[in-house]
Amino acid sequence: MSSGRLSMKFLTTIRGSCRQFQRKLCSEVGTVKTRKIHEGEAGILANSLALEGSRVKTSDLKMFHRLDPSGYYMSLTDSGEVIATIGGIRYNDSFGYIGFRHVAEEKQGQGFDKELLDVALEHLKERWLGIELQPEEVEQFQKLGFITAWHNGCFKADKTPFFPELGHNPSIQSIPDGPMGRVVEYDTEVFGVERRRFVMNWTKTDRQGTSLLVTENGNNMGYGVLRPLQEAKCHRIGPLYALNTAVAQVLTLALISAVPDETLYITAPLDNPSFIRLLTNDLRFEQINETVRMYTKTDHNIPTHKLFAIVDSNVG
Template sequence: MTSSINMLQHMISRLRFSGKLLHQNIIRCSSTATPAPKIRQMHAKESPALAISQTADGARLRNADLQVIHGLDKDGYFLGVNDQGEIVGTIGAIRLTDELGFIGFYHVTEKFQNKGFEEKLWEKAIEHLGDRNIGIEVAVDDVQKCQDLGFKEEWKTGRFQGVGVNLPPEILVNKAIRPLQGMAMGKVVDYDTSTSGIHKVPLVLGWCKAPSTGYAALEDDERVMGYGVIHPLHNPITHRIAPLLTENVSIAQMLLLTLLSSIPNQKVFIDAPLRNPSFTRILTMDLKMEQIGETVRMYTKGNPGFPVQKAFGILSPDAGC
């Protein structure tokens, strides 16, 4: 019996992809094969090119953040370059662990769509990931197409947009909530690793440092029960809450309000799994945030143990963490 990865390779050899699969989130079949641009590994200094795969809703990451994410797998990002040296396509094939990989940051410029180039990008990504369980994040409309390729739906994620809040200081006084600045970050890294199952120390440390603002929730014995970060985006006075990883919805709510109070009246985004309906109600009913998008997380071998019930804000749907 062939493995799910071999089956996926077989299917991709029969289908050619066009459009934008992940953040652009459209998969189409193409029928014309033409010479494709050259594909090579992306260097860290070229990581800002990943921004072309980001959505147009204002949630684009800063170039410095893309470089931090590039560090998840320095060999796992690929560029398509035409004869003039212009970047015409990107894809990330991130080896998160020895058993888990994730495909994201997919983009092909319109000129090179429907010409066989997309297939070559995907083949390069799958070759890099080998026999790992592969994850992707796609639009709801594309779930059936991905199921035909061997992916299994695991959960839906909503993108919510709102603004920071003005709260009286006395409401925010909570000795259990501590700013990350000045904390021993080893505790936060250990919590992230033990909860997510992914060892990503450089990413956590790089993501949490200034200009980000972060807080952790601690028990009386100083044990970390969750943490959250609010991160500036590429557009001015626009932010993203990511990650928000906690033991329960009550802690998530406390951290969320603390983070939102640090950016009163400024635009903010959060990607929240919809498996937590009580948290979704906090976003939409209490904070009047609007759901502006929805995607579906899928894997070739099922959920690898990602703690959906503890993940109230996803760091990056393109990176799988």
């Protein structure tokens, strides 16, 4: 079976194609410069989060940036206008993830996305890669060696309910009070690679009951995090990893009880139909978007039956 790494022949071909785009663009719009995005500029990445109301806070974008500080790029005109962005996150020596792909609306269709893809691929070298796409982009990336793994749905609910009885569930504990090493271990099991520092920071939330771990007989059964978004009284659940749908349900109800009567977003794999029914039928979430997760190898080994919500489509 193939390793899933992009071949040198492929990389050479796409780099040559992108250099042709660059020469054409320079003649049409003036000098276009590509440079790294520094952490203090991480707010620029918010442009890639198109769904209204679902933009993350700048402080969380900085947290995403720290996953790979040298992996974020933007293209600018000679007047300083930001045309496009991309992120190429090196999670370890073998796996990378492409996200934060954005081109300004008035510049779309002019090849800027291809130019930055070239830069991200150069940064990621020959790692096997993940990416999340709109359905209309799938065919294009299949030609680049990406393979569909599953579909995610983004769901939204307004005025979520409150379940006071969950506050007395002894199996639920606040993550800051629990063994962080076990949370990181569970995250690694589901996500596929370790991201210890990120998990430790992501699970530190300001609101009680928004970073939870479920245990049973000393065993980790799942964990979930709810974080505020940029828009007031809007929040997102993610990640939500659990042994099964029953545990995912306990976590979901506990998390949404922490922010009653507010707006929630969750991006969940559509491969878990019983959990999707919980969201849409019982909790009255509405699906507002669908994306496609793709990898450059078939054996990604991610246990989707334990994956009930992702952190963000731009970081995996």
